Amino acid sequence: MEKIELKNIRKSFGDERVLRGVDLTVREGETLVVIGRSGCGKSVMLKHLVGLIKPDSGEVFVDGEEITGYGEYDLFPVRKKFGFLFQSAALLDSLSVKENVGLGLTELSESSPSEIACVVENKLALVGMAGTEDYMPADLSGGMKKRVGLARAIAMEPEIVLYDEPTTGLDPIMADSINELIISLKHELHITSIVVTHDMISARKVADRVAMLHEGVIIFSGSVADLDATKNPVVRQFVEGRAEGPIRPAYRRVDGERKCV
Amino acid sequence: MIVTLFLRLYINIVSRINHAVARPVRELGDIVLFMGRMVRALSGIPRSVRLIFDSMLEIGVRSIPIVFVISLFAGATTAWQANYQLEEYVSMRILGTAVSKSLLLELGPVLTGLVVAGRIGSSIAASLGAMRVTEQIDALSTMAIDPMRYLVLPRVTASVVMVPVLTIYSYFFGITGAMFVSMHFLGVSHGIFIFGLRHYFYISDVVVCVVKALVFGTGLSVLGCYYGFKATGGAEGVGKAAIRAYVSSAVFILLSDFIVAALAY
Secondary structure, rough: OOOOOEEEEEEEEEEEEEEEEEEEEEEOOEEEEEEOOOOHHHHHHHHHOOOOOOOEEEHHHHHHOOOOOOHHHHHHHOOEEEEEEEEOOOOOOOOOOOHOOHHHHHOOOOOOOOHHHHHHHHHHHOOOOOOOOOOOOHOHHHHHHHHHHHHHHHHOOOOOOOOOEOOOOOHHHHHHHHHHHHHHHHHHHOOOOEEEEEOOOHHHHHOOOEEEEEEEEEEEEEOOOHHHHHHHHHHHHHHHHOOOOOOOOOEEEEEEEEEEE | OOHHHHHHHHHHHHHHOOOOOOOOHHHHHHHHHHHHHHHHHHHHHHHHHHHHHHHHHHEEEEHHHHHHHHHHHHHHHHHHHHHHHHHHOOOOOHHHHHHHHHHHHHHHHHEEEEEEHHHHHHHHHHHHHHHOOHHHHHHHHHHOOHHHHHHHHHHHHHHHHHHHHHHHHHHHHHHHHHHHHHHHHOOOHHHHHHHHHHOOHHHHHHHHHHHHHHHHHHHHHHHHHHHHHOOOOOHHHHHHHHHHHHHHHHHHHHHHHHHHHHOOO
8 A cells, every 4th residue: 555645636726727637656655756847736736645735636545545525624633644844834933943843742732841842852953953942933044944844844753744845945055954854854753755846956865766747747757767867858858957948948828728838 | 780789798797796796795605614614613712722812912901002092082072072062952961871872882892893903803814814825824734733723713712702891991991081071171070970971871781882892803803814814925915815804894893783783772
């Protein structure tokens, strides 16, 4: 049984067809990296896994359980399996770092304040943010927010962590430290990870398997070695970062679909 | 050709009417569904006690200064204008009655409701809207924390409790302003003013006042939370949410003011 399955997921927003039949599986314990152009629907696809977005058609399975039609309250037990690192970290502005990281434990568990504080301290140390418990999110840089967001995502010991563009907007050194964190979390906590990114350096470093989303469908799935060896011109252009090729830099709406033209 | 033109005109008119009517009706349905989700989250109140008290501090205690200023001058103005309008026709022994009735039945709850809608309702919409556009509400959902219980319920509960309290304070502040003006500018003594105030003072009027305040407090907070949750489009969307929250709260307050008054009397 696969840990996560997406079967023929289709999603439109108004006239814009973002996902046009996505099929994807993720094995337990693996780190799957989903690459694709900015705005191609990677984050939309990721949000389907936790039910933040419902597909127009298709099914979503988590641990063999179909969650596609689940309501908010039915999704809560499923969501407890996940940690989600949002692109902007999405820390709650009104809470301090320690309150953000300990939020899940405070609201959902019967742990005492001292137990929560201990977990918060450990997770912050794990992400290299020890000693920042009393900082507010506004006091943090982008990279620091992502680290705190990651600490929050793993505070409840999830089985699956979803990373939405974890290195976007970071300098190369900070980006690589995030990559190292993703790898160390996989080895230390044995979690299943799905990383959505267009950062090829990050993708090559952290991935067990890579999938590419292009014009609403998965056009490639394989190892990093397979990625480097593929002759698919669309994949090659993206991986090599060339403006020339079958993918044009601009998007335009053609017959209700957002296409590269 | 004339038929085609006529048909186009007809379709255009019907389409505009449909849009003008359908959108508010759809939004009303959406708000009712939103309230249904909020009611479903009521079982989580015990876990939200601290959040409710924090909201009560913000909504209630921190609104006292503005309610004080507005009510003081509302009472003073009411006394002054009542004196101007009535002194040629009736004895000023009823000045206290006129001011008390006005403040208790209308000015107190409506002015307090509008002040809180402006200060708190639009602020709730803006803060929740900012959370929505920065994915903080999604973050709560993915942590299996019900955003309705964590964000909406404390604000609505606090508003339902504190707006009636603020309204009662508003009445006393208004009476204070009215009494000051009456004694120092209108030649109505303290004793005569109090006589008028007490003479036609009915507990049923207090009940109507509190019921109005309860309705207003519920409506402005629910609308603030609703428009905040629906915000899209970055900073501009947050600003629009705050405006919509205030405008719809003001309309709701005046509409429900009429309905409660019509039912009560």
